[in-house]
Amino acid sequence: MTGGIASHWLIYPRHASERCTFLEVSDCISKRLGQPSELPMSLMRRLRRKLFPPHGVVEGYENEELVETILRKTIAFQAEENWPLVANVGSVLDFGGGAGIHYKIARQTSPDTRWAVVETPAMVRRASKLATNRLRFFSEIHDAADWLGSIDLMHSNGAIQYVDDAIGTVKALCAARPATMVWYRVPISNGSAKKETQKSFLSHNGPGKMAVESDKVVKYTRCWIPQASFVDAHQGYALIERGPDPRERGTQHFYFAQIE
Numbered sequence: 001m002t003g004g005i006a007s008h009w010l011i012y013p014r015h016a017s018e019r020c021t022f023l024e025v026s027d028c029i030s031k032r033l034g035q036p037s038e039l040p041m042s043l044m045r046r047l048r049r050k051l052f053p054p055h056g057v058v059e060g061y062e063n064e065e066l067v068e069t070i071l072r073k074t075i076a077f078q079a080e081e082n083w084p085l086v087a088n089v090g091s092v093l094d095f096g097g098g099a100g101i102h103y104k105i106a107r108q109t110s111p112d113t114r115w116a117v118v119e120t121p122a123m124v125r126r127a128s129k130l131a132t133n134r135l136r137f138f139s140e141i142h143d144a145a146d147w148l149g150s151i152d153l154m155h156s157n158g159a160i161q162y163v164d165d166a167i168g169t170v171k172a173l174c175a176a177r178p179a180t181m182v183w184y185r186v187p188i189s190n191g192s193a194k195k196e197t198q199k200s201f202l203s204h205n206g207p208g209k210m211a212v213e214s215d216k217v218v219k220y221t222r223c224w225i226p227q228a229s230f231v232d233a234h235q236g237y238a239l240i241e242r243g244p245d246p247r248e249r250g251t252q253h254f255y256f257a258q259i260e
């Protein structure tokens with residue numbers, strides 16, 4: 001299967017208040033990070049893109065040009081928003097958290113939170129220059145867990161579908177025993193697991209807008225995960241909430257809490 005061109009660098013803060021829905025989204029954050037619907041290309045640009053698509057192709061999240069683009073955009077991003085999900089949260093393991101964009105936003109609300117991003121080795125190598133005593137990057141879940149000690153929240157937004165073994169990765173995250181687990185934009189299939197090639201423009205990767213020298217098409221392999229396998233992999237956790245994630249077609253959001 002081949003997906004269309006999409007921008008999929010989004011962010012969905014969950015509201016901490018029980019009166020608010022799990023999917024409550026801060027429009028201003030979404031706008032500033034550049035969701036597809038918030039990046040209206042002019043008709044002329046759209047036409048030009050269609051007639052003259054970029055020639056270069058970048059393959060996969062380990063590509064250095066892609067990592068560099070995400071890093072530069074994350075550094076340039078100025079966070080201002082409030083994010084109630086992380087209020088009073090002491091430690092977060094952010095699986096697939098890029099160059100730490102969610103941490104930049106979280107620290108506005110919760111400046112003392114310790115934040116461990118688990119990422120590809122290529123991203124860890126480059127993003128580690130942004131590390132502080134509260135933000136660290138790891139390529140292994142157990143190293144992130146060791147550094148954090150106890151984990152209040154496992155957060156993951158649009159990343160589990162890009163790993164080779166999604167279910168094994170979910171189990172490894174559960175083994176780190178976070179108190180709560182929040183997943184956004186998980187592509188869920190009703191049948192068996194299936195893989196597809198997803199495409200986007202290089203310039204659409206990373207938060208917000210930034211010109212790139214010459215745009216390219218980025219290709220990634222994305223997996224659609226069977227719902228039952230995804231939920232069942234959360235041994236020792238209760239599923240508190242789930243539903244369609246309106247920010248990316250076909251994806252779901254989930255909220256689990258530790259029970260044992």
Ligand SMILES: C[S@@+](CC[C@H](N)C(=O)[O-])C[C@H]1O[C@@H](n2cnc3c(N)ncnc32)[C@H](O)[C@@H]1O
Nearest residue numbers: 010061096097098118119120157158159162163
């Ligand atoms: C669509 S981006 C989402 C980034 C960020 N969570 C957000 O919402 O803006 C997917 C992220 O998953 C990361 N990723 C891909 N494969 C990974 C792996 N095996 N382990 C950890 N992260 C991975 C990519 O490097 C990328 O940063």
